[in-house]
Amino acid sequence: MHSIVIIDQLLNGLLIGAYYLLVALGLSLIFSLSGVVNLTHGAFYAIGAYLAVRLTPHIGFAGSFVAAPAFVALLGIAIERLLSRFHRGDPMLALLATFGLAMVAEQALRAIFGASPLLYAAPAGLQDNIRLGDFVYSEYRLVMLAASVVAVTLTWLLIYRTPFGRVVRAGAQNPEMVGALGISLAPYRMAIAALGVGLAGLAGALLAPVVTIQPAMGDKILTAAFVVVVIGGLGSFRGVVAAALLVGVVRGLAAYALPAAGDVSMYGLLLLALLFRPRGLFGEHLSGEHLAFE
Amino acid sequence: MRIAPKYLPLLAAAGSVVALPLVLLGLGLTLASATDAVIFAIACMGLNVLLDRVGLVSFGQGAFFGLAGYAAALSQRQWFPGAIVAPSLVAIVAVAIVAWLAGFLILRRGRAYFAPLTFVLAAMLSAIAWRWSAVTGGESGVTVTRPSALGVDLANPWIYYAVVAVIGLLTALLLWRVHRSATGRVLSAIRENEERARFLGYPVDRYKLFAFTFSAAIAAIAGVLFVFHHRVATPDPLSISFSGALLAMVVIGGMRSFLGPALGALIFVLCRDLLALLTAHWLLIFGLLFVAFVVFAPAGLLGIAERLSTRFRKRKVEGPADTAPAALPAGLANRPPHDGPVLIARELEKRFGGIRAVAGIDIVVEDRTLHALVGPNGAGKTTALDLLSGRYPPDFGFITLAGKPVGALRPDAIARAGMGRSFHTANLFGSLMVEENVRLAVQARWRKRFGWWTSAENLADVNAEAAALTAYLGLAGLERAEAASLSPGQQRLLDIALALATAPRILLLDEPLAGLAAEERVRIAALLKDISRHIPVLLTAHDVDNVREIADVITMMRDGKVVTQADVDAAAAPMTRHVSPSAAGAKMLLRVDKVDASRSKSHILHAVSLDVAEHEIVALLGRNGAGKSTLLKVLAGIVPPAAGAITLAGEDTTRLTSAETARRGIGYVPQGRGLFAGMTVADNLALSRRERLTGAGVHWDDERIIWVFPHLAQRWYTPADDLSRGEQQMVAVARALSGDVRLLLLDEPFEGLSVAITGELFEAFNRLRYEVAMVIADNRLDLALALSDRSVILERGAVTWTGASKLLRDNLDLRRQKLWM
Structure with a gap:
């Protein structure tokens, strides 16, 4: 009985970690190509959730599952265009601009949909529980976990196993040299902005049935994603994956021990990381004759 | 009475706090709006210590503002009932201590992490305030009283406004002094060039920590005034959106101006109290205003005003004075000698x-x-x-x-x-x-x-x-x-x-x-x-x-x-190797006509002209810093020319980007090689071929590249950063060839290589002359002259000699005269 509860909490932890990962991974990817921490990311997550709620009546749950992140990705492209036109070279202004846009997005959601939470439930077919002997787990949660794992795996394959990803990794290291090889980085920046932001939109659509949908919902997950990238290291794929799972699982287990300890565990991990791994989980390399990249 | 211009901001601030209530009352607002405006102005000016002086975006300002409020309210309730000065001081000191500890942790991580970490700090404090309602009172907050202090009746809103205004002016004076002090100057230096500040001996991290703590303490002053103004401490100021609003105020008012943040605070209060009468979504409008300023006018309102007013004032341009050579300052000269090696x-x-x-x-x-x-x-x-x-x-x-x-x-x-x-x-x-x-x-x-x-x-x-x-x-x-x-x-x-x-x-x-x-x-x-x-x-x-x-x-x-x-x-030692006869054709491949280029604010190239024929090898000679690397970057499209024209195979390529230039058959080998670490040789080559199968020049597939550099075949799947320097140089050249190429630009290809590898590369270039044209910039005069058909000598960004390399090779007098050796 006891071990089943622990497995349950472990799965919950992995699930939480998977969401954090979807949001943090997008942040990290966008940072590695543009050098800017995108503060609009939480707003994109919220927009993904709102869109999922609004689209489901028209195109069904599965349809909104695809359409919401896709629409968010388009927004990401538009914003990347806007920012790159004005602020290539001044990261502070770009950072402020992303925050301003986040503010506008939150207020726009409030103006359009109102401040009170929207109601949304998982589709009827997924509201049951799966039973394996004594072990009981929500179907919808398993679907969410699977969807997140698939999305992260596909992203990994894209970055590390395709010619497209090769350009992205090269561009993160030495954009000038990539240009001198005949490759214009602009479309890649756009694609990565779309991908990164789309992952946040996907997280929003996935989480819509299990969280409170309100305009400022992005702040909470953005905070967690920041904790993850600080622990894992911006631009480090494996660092972010490891940190997200670590934060998620520790949170799951801590919440089992004491419900209020969930949040505390996250900040505790952050504190430990800052004290003992001030260069990130796997370390950030000093640039010597050339940059190292993982 | 004449007043030095440096005091103008202080006078303007003093005038403003007197006029402010009258103006706001005239607009139909209350005195409370004026008090809020001054309080926010204090917080914003504190925030600008980080934003403008150090160049850091902090979401912690609202958190410290709100934390100070709780500290004042709780200490009044617990320890100093009926007092106002003591709880205020306790709050400010407590916040300074918290900020120092938080800053110590936050600043351990690099610049990029500062905004995220302060964001997390604010979110954490906000969560505590909401959850720990036994202490914080949750949504309803902690109430305080505003008693008389030091014989002043603070309950009277006009008197309280006067107190807030005086504290605001004192804070402005403090900030004004700090900006002009030794420490304030160092903070600007850190914003400009952190590395240089470090190498001058400044403990940069300590200065940043000071700025962070100082900025938080100013926020705490504002937070305390705010709580006694509204007589309650609530979790609202701890929210990310309040910290964000403070940032927006600073930007809208003008972060590069001393009083810009204060102006921004006033605009925020006007939006909040006037616009709110018209629409419930005033924050949306304020947010749009913020974005518009960041994107179109990052210097803010006062920045725009200053630009307009200086437009008509001419800036004096000075030149170096012709003074007699001075002696080494006494402080540095004639110090006691050190025993033994220094x-x-x-x-x-x-x-x-x-x-x-x-x-x-x-x-x-x-x-x-x-x-x-x-x-x-x-x-x-x-x-x-x-x-x-x-x-x-x-x-x-x-x-x-x-x-x-x-x-x-x-x-x-x-x-x-x-x-x-x-x-x-x-x-x-x-x-x-x-x-x-x-x-x-x-x-x-x-x-x-x-x-x-x-x-x-x-x-x-x-x-x-x-x-x-x-x-x-x-x-x-x-x-x-x-x-x-x-x-x-x-x-x-x-x-x-x-x-x-x-x-x-x-x-x-x-x-x-x-x-x-x-x-x-x-x-x-x-x-x-x-x-x-x-x-x-x-x-x-x-x-x-x-x-x-x-x-x-x-x-x-x-x-x-x-x-x-x-x-x-x-x-x-001069290489006694076989050098193939020139393969230069009659057809012109590249024509550079009177090109100028500058980097940052200084000129690097002046009216440089240069021709390269098909299959010709041109050597770019000149000392380090003569402009060789910059010229190659101009040819590669990386540095845009400020004037002049570049023609490649009959097409005007002057305005093309580096990517467009490369696709027209130019292969660039930078100094230091610029290989992509962590990627194999094959990956590096594949990247180069990706967009360069254009038919512009000779096609280079893996097989032909191995024909030029047989050595690379065994290293094909090795990460580029694990290779030796010589192998890396070969990969850099191989990568520049990979694809369709007709002109190779080589920046110091022999730099730091062993004799054997130098020979191998020399052979490769010697063979390549039948395939492509080359421009080689190298300090190995013997090699560059042996390989090249023609030489171009650069001195301080200008061409001083062009002619057959043979002349420089054979005529030592000419070489001495043209190359100062």
């Missing part, structure tokens, strides 16, 4: 990937000598200086400075221990004035460098010494010029001035004589010799002729090791 480095070693940049060298510098570290580009000289001055920790080795071990210290500690250094490319506080640059460097060793009240202008001895140094280096008359606008030679002098101003026990100078005109070189050489009579100098040079006359000791370096002159000669 600097001893033993077995220094540093490895980058597969390359041993410094492979176990010993350097010993005696007092009052000029010690030159000489070797070809890529020999590891700069890395050696980097290890000595703490830029990189050595992998192995011992360093003592005046008898004290400094090997494990950080750059600022090494600088304070007495090591001053200059950089290969001038490393300055670009947008600060020349005198401010030097002043900052002198101030670095002054006891008062942490001063926060006395204006830096009044540190008479610092200023006197800065002036003396400026004169000594021949920069008098340029004091008020922006550092970035100086000529390369003047920037070099200023860089040396900065290193010298720290009154070092030893001066480390990286290539101080490179890329200068003959007369300038002679002048700076004499200057260095003069300095070395008082302070030992360790300098690097790629050309032994430049230092032979002034150096007391010469240490030769090659391949990261200390070698003898004979080794260097052997390595540089």
Whole structure:
């Protein structure tokens, strides 16, 4: 009985970690190509959730599952265009601009949909529980976990196993040299902005049935994603994956021990990381004759 | 009565707080709006310490504002019922302590993490305030009373406004003093160039922590006033959106102006209290306003106003004054000699990937000598200086400075221990004035460098010494010029001035004589010799002729090791290899016509013209810093030309981007190779081929590349950074070929290579002449002349000679005359 509860909490932890990962991974990817921490990311997550709620009546749950992140990705492209036109070279202004846009997005959601939470439930077919002997787990949660794992795996394959990803990794290291090889980085920046932001939109659509949908919902997950990238290291794929799972699982287990300890565990991990791994989980390399990249 | 312009912001602030309530009441608002505006103005001005002075975006300001409110409310309830001054002081001190601890942790991570970490801090405090309702009262908050204090009836809103206004003015005065103090100047320096500040000996992290704590304490003052104004402490100010609103206020008002943040606070209150009457979504409008300012007018409202008003005022442009040469300032000259060597480095070693940049060298510098570290580009000289001055920790080795071990210290500690250094490319506080640059460097060793009240202008001895140094280096008359606008030679002098101003026990100078005109070189050489009579100098040079006359000791370096002159000669011995006859065709491939180029604010190339025929090899000759690399970058499309025209195979390519240029058949091999670490040789080559199968030139597939570099076949799946330097160079050339190519641009392809690899590369280029045309910039004169059909000599960014390489090869007199050797 006891071990089943622990497995349950472990799965919950992995699930939480998977969401954090979807949001943090997008942040990290966008940072590695543009050098800017995108503060609009939480707003994109919220927009993904709102869109999922609004689209489901028209195109069904599965349809909104695809359409919401896709629409968010388009927004990401538009914003990347806007920012790159004005602020290539001044990261502070770009950072402020992303925050301003986040503010506008939150207020726009409030103006359009109102401040009170929207109601949304998982589709009827997924509201049951799966039973394996004594072990009981929500179907919808398993679907969410699977969807997140698939999305992260596909992203990994894209970055590390395709010619497209090769350009992205090269561009993160030495954009000038990539240009001198005949490759214009602009479309890649756009694609990565779309991908990164789309992952946040996907997280929003996935989480819509299990969280409170309100305009400022992005702040909470953005905070967690920041904790993850600080622990894992911006631009480090494996660092972010490891940190997200670590934060998620520790949170799951801590919440089992004491419900209020969930949040505390996250900040505790952050504190430990800052004290003992001030260069990130796997370390950030000093640039010597050339940059190292993982 | 005349008032100095520097006091104007303070007067404006005083006038504003008097006029503010009248104006707001006139607009139909209440006095409470005016009080809020002043309180927010205080918080914003505090926030701007980080935003403008240090260049950091903080989401912590609202958190400290709100935290101070709780601290005041709770301490009034628990310890000081009926009091107001004591709880306020407790709150401010408590917040300062929390901020110091938080800042200590947050600043451990790099600049990019600052905004996210302050965001997390605010979110955490906000969550605590909401959840821990037993203490914080949750949503309803903690109420306070606003009693009379010191005989003043604070319950009267007008009197409370007056108190807030006076505190606001005092805060403005404090900030005004701090901005102008030694510490305030250092904060600007950190924003401009953090690395340089470190190498002057400033403990940058301590200054940042001070700024963070100071900014938080100002927020706490505002937070306390806010709580006693509304008589309740709630969780609202802790929210991210309040911190964000404060940032928006600063930007809208103008973060580069002293009173900009205060103006922004007023605009926020106007939006909140006037716009809210018209629409419930006033925050949406405020947010759009914020975005519009960031994108279109990042200098904010006051920035726009200042630009309009200075438009009609002419800025005085000054030139260098023709003054008699000055002597080394007394503070630096004639110091007691040191017993034994000043600097001893033993077995220094540093490895980058597969390359041993410094492979176990010993350097010993005696007092009052000029010690030159000489070797070809890529020999590891700069890395050696980097290890000595703490830029990189050595992998192995011992360093003592005046008898004290400094090997494990950080750059600022090494600088304070007495090591001053200059950089290969001038490393300055670009947008600060020349005198401010030097002043900052002198101030670095002054006891008062942490001063926060006395204006830096009044540190008479610092200023006197800065002036003396400026004169000594021949920069008098340029004091008020922006550092970035100086000529390369003047920037070099200023860089040396900065290193010298720290009154070092030893001066480390990286290539101080490179890329200068003959007369300038002679002048700076004499200057260095003069300095070395008082302070030992360790300098690097790629050309032994430049230092032979002034150096007391010469240490030769090659391949990261200390070698003898004979080794260097052997390595540089003319290659007696078979050279194929020229393959140059009659058809013109590339035509460069009167191209100008500049980087940052100084000119690099002047009216450079150059032709390359098909299959021709053109050598670009000239000293380091003559503009060879920049010219190659212009040809590759990386640096856009400011004037002139470039034609490639009949097509005008002047305005094309580097990617478009590369797709037209140009392969570029940068100095330092620029390979993608962590990617295999195959990956590096595949990247280059991706967009360059255009039919522009000869097609290069893997097979043909292996035909040129057979050696690479066995290294095909090795990560590029694990290769040796020679192999990396081959990959860099192979990558430039990979795809369709008709012109190769090679920047120092022989730099730092062994004799065997140099030979192999030479053979490869010799064979390639039947396939493509090449432009080679290299300091190996023998190799460049042997390979090339024609030579172009650059001096200080201009072409001084063009002709057949054969002439330079055979006619030593001509070579001496044109190449000063």
